[in-house]
Amino acid sequence: MLVNSWEQRKLGDNSVIKGRLGWKNLKHEEYTVSGPSMVSGRYIESGEIDWQSVDHIPEWRYEESPEIMLQNGDIIFTKDGSRLGNPAVISNLQIKATINSTMMLVRTDKTISPYFLYQVLRGSLFERLIHQKVSGSGIPHLFQVDMNKFIFKSPTIAEQSLVSELLSRLDATIASNQQQ
DSSP states (O other): OOGGGOEEEEGGGSEEEEEOOSOTTOOGGGOEEEEEEEEOGGGEETTEEOTTTOEEOOHHHHHTOGGGOOOTTOEEEEOBSTTOEEEEEOOSOOSOEEEOTTEEEEEEOTTSOHHHHHHHHTSHHHHHHHHHHHTTOSSOBOOHHHHHTOEEEEOOHHHHHHHHHHHHHHHHHHHHHHHO
8 A cells, every 4th residue: 555646635525514503592401311412522532432421402402403413434523622623433323312512523425434534533634733723712613614624645445444444453452551
């Protein structure tokens, strides 16, 4: 595999990028103990969502924003506040779930593996974008327009799967060694 054969891509050309448009007057008092899950960045650690701790909202609140109803293969990350970035890939989702207003959702087309993009969003290229866009800001924000213009390189879809699998194994090995 030659890195020179990797193609430059603009994320917006190969994905749909969405965020919750405000809270639509959602108040904390409306949160429920059950119902559709609502993920925020504080429930993501090392790419894993703590589904036992996420907030819940009424069904009608979930239904009012179909564009951000989570699906397997979606990538989500924090777009507002102090923990910018912090991505996770949605997998094995068997419940109704959405994101809160501090999050952004990326749904790739068939030419980009979500697991490969997850690794890109954990890398220095994305860190640079975050640094460029939040410098001097009171409350840091990443905007959809920034993500639509985000440029990265990728190989074929088959090679993306190999790269992301290799990096996932490396991550697991590092995490295991850190626990010991």
